[in-house]
Amino acid sequence: MASRQRGGEQLPQLPEEVVQLTLPEDQKVGITTVTVGLSTVLTCTIHGALRPPIIWKRNGVILNFLDLEDINDFGEDDSLYITKVTTIHMGNYTCHAYGYEELYQTHILQVNVPPVIRVYPETQAQEPGVSASLKCHAEGIPNPRITWLKNGIDIMPKLSKQLTLLANGSELHISSVRYEDTGAYTCIAKNEVGVDEDISSLFIEDSARKTRLSVGNMFYVFSDDGITVIQPNECEIRRHIKPNERIFTSYEEICPEVEGEATQSCLWASAINVRDKYIYVTQPRQNRILIIDIQTQKVMQSMDVDPLPTKLHYDKSHDQVWVLSWGDMQKSHPTLQVISEASAGENQHIIRAPFEEVDDFFIPPTNLIINHIRFGFIFNKSKSAVQKIDLETVTHIKTISFKNYSCVPQTMAYTHLGGYFFVQCKRNTSVTAFPQLIIDSVTDSVIGPNSDVSGTPYISPDGCFLVSADEDSGRIKVQAITIQGEIKLIYDLQTNVHISDLTFQPSFTEGNQYYIYATSHLQTDVLFVELSTGKMNVLKNLKDPIISKDWPWSSYNRIMKDSGLFGQYLITPAKDSLFVINGRQNTLRCEISGIRRGNTVVWVGEV
Known part of the structure; x- marks a missing residue:
């Protein structure tokens, strides 16, 4: 040879x-x-x-x-x-x-992987007689075991009707607090390779409720009628910023009047939270981004960007905001711009990314274990490839071709377990959907199709589950990614929900488990699935979604927004109102009416 x-x-x-x-x-x-x-x-x-x-x-x-x-x-x-x-x-x-x-x-x-934990809240004050919860989320491989100390002493012997542990120790619940419950509660997470701990402090005091009103734990909803700040626990509108209110620095109106339109209204496309300090939101009609200061709940300034900005992403690792602009509604002059030092709130610098014909981009999210992301991907118009880019230098590294699979990429998802990227291909005119392709990030090679799984890929926050939603057939396939880097089908659900958007909600009864909540492009129902079992439920009659032609910016014409690692509320817009869902009870919390096209939503945690 x-x-x-x-x-x-x-x-x-x-x-x-x-x-x-x-x-x-x-x-x-x-x-x-x-x-x-x-x-x-x-x-x-x-x-x-x-x-x-x-x-x-x-x-x-x-x-x-x-x-x-x-x-x-x-x-x-x-x-x-x-x-x-x-x-x-x-x-x-x-x-x-x-x-x-x-x-x-x-x-x-x-x-x-040694454990990494977060506790919530770091500190809280409660009046005697009310209930209090202290939460601790831990990730690691193998799954860590959680224990709690109060002022340095193990609480296990003190467990009672009043003091209980839920979800494998992830939540410490005190049903009726007394003065003696004041203390420093230490959550300790341990596995065979390490330990991590953090303290959640509880103070019991009279008139604790009269402490300052928090500006955190709110949904910011961007609709035709401006910006609505909603506190989901009480279903309360905390602030409404109207279209004719003014930008703090320039004194321009937030949503200027448009000639020929009877009412002064806003048009938004995409918004992101930057370290619970600022919200960046695009105004495609004005070719600009507004920056909202979360602490004061005011629109602080605007930034001019390329025409028709439609998608934002915050790259936490480098404190950069990525802006995709279409140029026009035909997407004939798309550009990518990067705003550096986004959390500084002033003197940001915009650079133009040197990529042409950008159809979309994908930057993997961070999680507790993976807190630094080095690379992103760009999809080019009609090309059977993705470009791998260095996020720090905003430069092209290599092109990964899908020519052998005739795949033009549409969306991607990523798990750090095994380092797999899952790529959904655009449908061609034929009826059958392409299976997803898998890229191995160790070698940057396409290692073939993800068996016969097709549809939009979504990865759970811990990287352990891949949920693929086939919009046309309504099928949802759930695969587990094991700690040996294997991808295994757990179940295949046939639904009649043509999924618009989907999000993950941590379980309140089991540690390291998730539920999924999914909305439909066309229907009024919201689907709820327990990931570990595949048990399905439906929340019915959440009114009609925004019609697709009124939401040209993405295929997500009805979003589902969760409230982070410790939140129990989710929000989803209908055409003229908003629904708040209580994820802990899997029930509808309330409807807030009079909010039209509120399909841009940001969650702001405790600040």
Whole structure:
């Protein structure tokens, strides 16, 4: 056999004589467990005289000749070295001698992660006799065990009717607080590789309710009639900023009158929360972004951007806001701009990203375990590829082609477990939907379709579940991503809900579990699914959604907005009103009428 060349490296001629290779039966599959941040070595135990070089693969892709920053040294004994292991490295690695693929060894790499926790609230004051809850969300691999201390002493012996633990310890509930319940409550999360802890303080005092009104724990809803700030617990409108109110710095009207229109109204497309300090919101008609100061609940300033800004994304890792503008309604001059130092609130700098014909972009979200994102992706008009970009320098790194699959990407989702990107392809004229494609971020290779799963991909906040909603058929497929980086179908739901939007709500009864809430493009019902069991429920008659032609900015003509890691309320707009849902009880909390086209919503946590 002639020698083969790949990536500038020459593989040797295979020897003419017969090579006898051996691999002990009990070594065909091995599990290696390593803690995140450490390095590891996978050694191939295929032996034999004249053994050809060892070839390593991950998901069918040869690693030996790829220029990877974290898998870069095959050593003299042909071992695979992974420096600074992260959760993306988990999964299967195989090795075989060059030319002898039928004899191979599989290494399953498991990655353990020490716990990371958040408590809520950090501090609270309550009057005697009311109930109080202290919450603790922990993530880690394996799942951490939660314990609580009060002023340094274990509370387990004190559990009673009055003091209970819910959701595997994630919530400490005190049903009727007394003065002696005042204290520092420490949540401790522990697994076999580490421990994390944080304190939630409770003060019991008379007239505690008269403390300052918080400006946090609110939904900001952007509608035709301006900006409405809603406190969901009481279903109360806390502030209404009308279209004719003025921008603090320029004194211009928030939504200037348009000639020929009888009423002064607003048009919004996209809004984002920047570190619970500011909200950025696009006004496509004015070719600008408004910046709202959350503390004062005022519109502070406006920023001119390229024509027709329709999508914003806040990149927390680099404190940057990405702005996609269409140029016109035909999207004929799309541009990307990046606003740096977004949380500074003033003197922001706008740079133009050097990418042309941008149809959309995707930047993976952060979570408790993954708090820094380095790369994003850009979809180009009608191209069977995505461009990988460096978020810090806003430059193109490489193009990942889908030509072999005739796929023009429409949306993406990402899990840090195994480092998989799931790509939904645009439908062509044929009836059948394309299956999603999977990109392995370790090798930046397309490793094939996600079996026969099609539809819009959504990843749970912890990265453990992939929910794929096929808008046309109404089918929802739920896959688990295991801590060995495997993707397994748990169930396939047939619904008649043609999903517009979907979000995840942490469970109030089980730790590390989620529910999903989904809205429909056309119908008035909201779907509710318990992820661990597939049990479905429907909230009925939440009025008609905004019709698609009144919402040209995205396919999400009826959004579903959750209230973060510790919130229990969700909000979804109908054509002329808003519905607040109590996720803890899976019931409708209230309807707030007179809010037209309120399909741009931002949640602001405790500030």
